[in-house]
Amino acid sequence: MSSNKINRVAIFGGTHGNELTGIYLIKKFESLPHLIQRPSFETVTFFANPKAYAIGKRYYETDLNRCFTRQDLENPNLSTYEAQRAKEISRIYGTGGEKQADFVIDLHSTTSNMGLTVILPNLNRFHLELSAYLVSINPEIKILYSITQYEDNPHLDSISEFGCTVEVGAVAQGILDANLFQQTEALIYAILDFVETYNQGIVNLANNILKFYEVTNTIDYPRNESGEIRAMIHPGLQFQDYQPLNAGEPMFLTFLGEDIVYQGESTIYPVFINEAAYYEKGTAMCVTQISEIKLR
Amino acid sequence: MSSNKINRVAIFGGTHGNELTGIYLIKKFESLPHLIQRPSFETVTFFANPKAYAIGKRYYETDLNRCFTRQDLENPNLSTYEAQRAKEISRIYGTGGEKQADFVIDLHSTTSNMGLTVILPNLNRFHLELSAYLVSINPEIKILYSITQYEDNPHLDSISEFGCTVEVGAVAQGILDANLFQQTEALIYAILDFVETYNQGIVNLANNILKFYEVTNTIDYPRNESGEIRAMIHPGLQFQDYQPLNAGEPMFLTFLGEDIVYQGESTIYPVFINEAAYYEKGTAMCVTQISEIKLR
Known part of the structure; x- marks a missing residue:
């Protein structure tokens, strides 16, 4: 495992404007910031796509969660709202950014019955140990990883070294499901707790084997x-x-x-x-x- | 019961662009029109809001299913896409229209768990006997009526003397649920069968009492x-x-x-x-x- 301490975690909600669970969770955290603070690092929140939320859609011009390839972020000719938003997010929270996040959590929901799913951007040791910790706390959590992932990752959670996408469902677009809201909230706290133990160097894994689903x-x-x-x-x-x-x-x-x-x-x-x-x-x-x- | 024969039934799908059940049902009926033909009357289908469907939303500018008050239909200054669409629908299929429909079925879906619901625009004898027939065939069907209904009814199903709104769920916006699709299809056939027996003057009610839910x-x-x-x-x-x-x-x-x-x-x-x-x-x-x- 990398010995780098995690100094800042960024939680993104509303990357898709009609996925309300993440949007209302970050609203809650903004009004009660102590809920996401831990002793060894700072946690910030960011409402990723307010313009898509305002029109009740996934996106305004293009899918924000496909805008984070290095190539697109460095392309000055891309001018859609989401392309600009991606550049701004990367500039602020990306590696080397103004408020570099060392770990990002991107909150999503789905009409599929995926329960509580954690999608990993890669299988590095940190992500594997995080996943094993989460599953040890709640065996219903599923770990998903895509080996067909693009070489140049287009997802928001690729802006920092560590991160994951949280995908919860089944919930219709445009509504809140109270059970899923509370379960997602608990999952976020578990992730933050893991980061805290990681920073303190005291990760103890209950499980030696991690089962995950590979797309x-x-x-x-x-x-x-x-x-x-x-x-x-x-x-x-x-x-x-x-x-x-x-x-x-x-x-x-x-x-x-x-x-x-x-x-x-x-x-x-x-x-x-x-x-x-x-x-x-x-x-x-x-x-x-x-x-x-x-x-x- | 009115002694007027029903000569034409119009089935509307996609009054809300993100409610796919009705949209794909009328696509099916358009390719297999014999499914909705009955001996004593003609059945036509109409895709009510294709522009909303194209953008994956309930509506383009305003809710089409609130555009059918007499006042709005007669107001030449209303120029939203949906206001114009409502006028066109009313001009073609409304009472006295080019292809006057004597009965309209407006197909909707909901994220609420409303199963198979038939919403009545009023409690006239025809609608009550239709409802009793449907419930006798499938006791799971719910009949809904709103006493707080506007004096000047804004819903599409108010364009003709007889009509109803079919509301099925729970289904997320933007998806098809195969079970609900098939159940809605069967419900439409039952409505058409009732119209046929009505035209033939042979309605026999199994139930003397109709239970319904009043908003x-x-x-x-x-x-x-x-x-x-x-x-x-x-x-x-x-x-x-x-x-x-x-x-x-x-x-x-x-x-x-x-x-x-x-x-x-x-x-x-x-x-x-x-x-x-x-x-x-x-x-x-x-x-x-x-x-x-x-x-x-």
Whole structure:
């Protein structure tokens, strides 16, 4: 593990303007800042995309959480609201920034039934130990990692050395779910507690093995020749994120009422099933495999 | 019951652009029109708000389903996209219109757990017998009526003598739920079947008593002095649409974690609990009472 102390944590809410859980959590933290302070570091909050929130949408011009590649951040010709916002966030909180954050937490929600998911930008030792700690506190927490991650990471949590994206659901866009709000709040406190023990050099892991879900690819909706979707997520798969899907089991239901089954050979564990924001991205679900990694 | 035959039924989908169930149902009916044809009348479909659908929102400039008061339809100065769209819909399908519809079905969905709800614009005999028929086929169908309805009805289903709004949920904005899609489809066929028997003069009611839910008022979220909400729907009330709420039972949960209880005296049956589109309308839920009406 890096011996660098974490001096500042930045919590981002409203990176997507219609994901209210994070937005109202940072409002709460702004009015009660002691909740997120810990002895060895400072915690700050930032409302990432207020213009998207104002119009009740994920984004104003483009998806802010795809604006953080090094290439885009260094491109002076990108002038969308979100491109500018990304540059500002990076300038302030990124590595070498005015108020450099050593760890960022980016709060999201999803219409998929992903419970409490922590998405890691990479599998460095700090992130693995953080994940093991979180799972030891709450075994329901899922750890997700994408090996298809772009070489040049476009996500907000890539602006600092350490960070993660918190993804909670199922919750509709534009509403607050009180249970998920409280569970997300508890998860944030657990992350901050881990950072505190890390700074104090006293991390003790209950688990030696970390189980996580590794995204290998995505699956689009079946479409007709015009590109329009011609099937929905099958009722048997709806809300079944992280559950095994075996060859021959139904995956989609066409508008005519016919099943379309999963035709792969190996068992998969789909996530982001029926996420509203991914219809336009051509993603009906992300496919994962379960992986395990030894910590010591 | 009126002795007028129903010659044309118009089914509207996408009155709200992010409610996909109705949009994809009318797409299906447009490609397979025999599904909605019946011997004694014509059925047409209409995609009410394509511009809102294109931007993935409820509306483009203003809520189309509040644009149908007689006063607004006759006001030449109203120039929003939705105001113009309402005038066009009324001119084509309204009473006396080019293709007058004698019955309209307006398809909606909600983030509230309203199952299959039929909202009546008034309690005329036709609507009551239709409702009794639908409930006799599927006792899970709920009938809703608002006595606080405006004198000058702003809803799309007011353009013709007979009509209803179909409201299904819980489903997030921007996604399709296959179960609800199929249940809504079956409900539409049942409505069309009823119109057919009505035209043939052979309506036989299984039930003599119709139970329905009557909206009496709405309740807003608790707010702070700046007008910002300071509480969420209580976890115990979330998804409990149509269930009794008694005095002293929790209604909201503040961001600080404190319960706010229902302080009324009589038992109420809330609906539209935590509907995403109603945050901006200042409505956390609609309050209903159960009513019964004798049909013969």
